[in-house]
Amino acid sequence: MIIIIALMVLFTTFLFCMYILQKIFLSDKRIEKRVQRYLQQSDKEILESKKFRLALQFMQKRNSIKNKLLTKEKNSKLESLLTQAGLPLKPEEYIMFQGIATILGTGLFFLLFENVFIMIIGGIFGFLLPKIIVRKKINERLKKFQDSLPEMISTIVGALRAGFSFPQALNSVMEEAQSPVKEEISIVLKEMQYGTSVEEALNNLKERMPSEDLDIMIQAIVIQRQVGGNLATVLETIVDTIRDRIKIQGQISTLTAQGRMSGWVLGLLPIFVGVMIYFVEPSYMSVLFMEPIGIILLIIAAISCFIGFMLIRKLTSIEV
Known part of the structure; x- marks a missing residue:
């Protein structure tokens, strides 16, 4: 009976939290439609409209709450973590989910154990659960990128030997590769199209994907662009080294x-x-x-x- 009551309470809490999320985070489209509708009216009608003033007040309140909960440094850090994890979430949405997980964890542990000390443990577990999920997503995405790195470098080597430039080689990688290599190379090409240098775009890729093998590849590319040389031969040697390292790591993991x-x-x-x-x-x-x-x-x-x-x-x- 207690389990049924706990499930009913959790389901009700989940519906309430989803309603709050919908009201807060899905209200931008409704506000935009209202603004467009009011923009078509005269200035006098806009000033006299109570709904328009309420919408502006709501947006101001929402922005003030975001500024209080998220500092500039914390916002940029959360954006970087969510980008590395490949999650389509905003920092404020992550904070909201973290609060919901804390409330659900506290309530669930209290209903199951009816103990204040365990209830606090449930709240801590709920607070840490989104961080654990994000970190797990980052590790999985990084491992997948690491496993696809030799094929990516081999594609670049083949394109360079065929006479393509380095940006064209990256474009061929983006067309043939799978996620997450496809998304990361797409970001690199967009940064280069917007005026970012090749070295800076590759360094940004290294920050999003902290990998030793990727760092070796980027250093080889940067040195080649500064002093010259056959980039295809250097990258081919790096590919052989990476494949040997992956083979040894697999053997060590088994042992x-x-x-x-x-x-x-x-x-x-x-x-x-x-x-x-x-x-x-x-x-x-x-x-x-x-x-x-x-x-x-x-x-x-x-x-x-x-x-x-x-x-x-x-x-x-x-x-x-």
């Missing part, structure tokens, strides 16, 4: 798979066992969350598990 799995098991096993005991005998586990000594022991156990997990991860991560 260290057991150690990495041991780290995950040792880190998550205490949490899993604690949750199972709580569902079997809640009164037995609730002492840990009610007594000060129990809370101190939980904090020590969490820190110990985290340190053990990081040590195992450090031992199984070998740089090539």
